[in-house]
Amino acid sequence: MGEKPMRIHGGDREARIDFSSNLNPLGPPKTVLEILATCFSQRVLEKYPDYTYRDLKRSLARFYRCKEEYIVPTAGAGEAINLAVIASKARRVYVLEPSYGEYEDLSKALGLEYRPIFYRRTSDGFHIDLSDLQKPCSDRDGLIVITNPSNPLGLYIDRERLFSYLSNCSARSLVDEAYIELCSRCPIEVGGEIPKNIVVVRSLTKWLSLPGLRLGFLYTNDIDLLERVEALRQPWNVNSLAECLGKNISVYEQELKSFIQRSREYIDSERERVRKILESLGAKVFESVTNFLLIKIDGGRQIVEKLREMGLALRDCSSFRGLDSNYIRIAIRSPRENNELVEALKIVMGVG
Numbered sequence: 001m002g003e004k005p006m007r008i009h010g011g012d013r014e015a016r017i018d019f020s021s022n023l024n025p026l027g028p029p030k031t032v033l034e035i036l037a038t039c040f041s042q043r044v045l046e047k048y049p050d051y052t053y054r055d056l057k058r059s060l061a062r063f064y065r066c067k068e069e070y071i072v073p074t075a076g077a078g079e080a081i082n083l084a085v086i087a088s089k090a091r092r093v094y095v096l097e098p099s100y101g102e103y104e105d106l107s108k109a110l111g112l113e114y115r116p117i118f119y120r121r122t123s124d125g126f127h128i129d130l131s132d133l134q135k136p137c138s139d140r141d142g143l144i145v146i147t148n149p150s151n152p153l154g155l156y157i158d159r160e161r162l163f164s165y166l167s168n169c170s171a172r173s174l175v176d177e178a179y180i181e182l183c184s185r186c187p188i189e190v191g192g193e194i195p196k197n198i199v200v201v202r203s204l205t206k207w208l209s210l211p212g213l214r215l216g217f218l219y220t221n222d223i224d225l226l227e228r229v230e231a232l233r234q235p236w237n238v239n240s241l242a243e244c245l246g247k248n249i250s251v252y253e254q255e256l257k258s259f260i261q262r263s264r265e266y267i268d269s270e271r272e273r274v275r276k277i278l279e280s281l282g283a284k285v286f287e288s289v290t291n292f293l294l295i296k297i298d299g300g301r302q303i304v305e306k307l308r309e310m311g312l313a314l315r316d317c318s319s320f321r322g323l324d325s326n327y328i329r330i331a332i333r334s335p336r337e338n339n340e341l342v343e344a345l346k347i348v349m350g351v352g
């Protein structure tokens, strides 16, 4: 076993309440369940999907205001990440850490040099000075990876400012926007022409709260990269049910965009309510713009273990670069579930 165990993820299938995977607390929306039921009754699973995914790309392009010819639909953002990293032909992968662990695992599995770049740590939290990216930026064989909003920090770097900086780099960048729909100050649109050296990764599993369906996409204006991705992906990488749902998201665009709006409003207000309570219990709670909170608390690991015995799963952050077992990531869920967490925390911490 190396310095860090491989492939650690949130998501606890056995927990009574799972705060360890970051899904939309309002989802999945009724409209989407109805679309899926229709897809199912049309027996879509009995046919291969259209391996060109023409209609799916068209629908995603309409919904996300971008160009269908630059989209590659994938089985979740996870597959988009794999394809983009492999097709990038990078030799060095610079990940802005702490970040989603797959990037390090994948780089190492591919024999690429993994080089972490760290958010700066100040007394009030984490922040990035884009000038910290200067060295990776000048690496022609480099791939800079940024999750925006960041998992696990919940921070957002203004997209326009970030893209403008990265567009001047010799390195390629992969910007993973898996949580962008759940952040009220973030744009939903991908935008047609993005800088040629940037690959955007999107997920439909987070905001639709359908992680089992596996739907996401990769977006790039770089035709050579697109061709490599097309050649690498397995022909029917998105299953027929996910394809059928994706083809319908532009038909129900208005409803789904108001669902995103409602989700964002709920997340913002509930996250701030939970933040205040956690602070009153003595935890250090970091700034977040999205559907999870990173907290720091002495004895974090023991707290996570005791809560798990009570059926509540939280994400111990010791596997994240730059964090340790005193950091915990908590997904925002319903008020009832969040209250149950707070009451359990009080018991475990012996306060209140």
Ligand SMILES: Cc1ncc(COP(=O)(O)O)c(C=O)c1O
Binding pocket: 075, 076, 077, 078, 079, 100, 147, 151, 176, 178, 202, 203, 204, 205, 206, 211, 215, 216
């Ligand atoms: C930053 C980030 N990117 C990608 C993914 C994978 O998402 P998907 O379920 O769409 O594959 C996750 C899942 O946790 C994530 O946190």
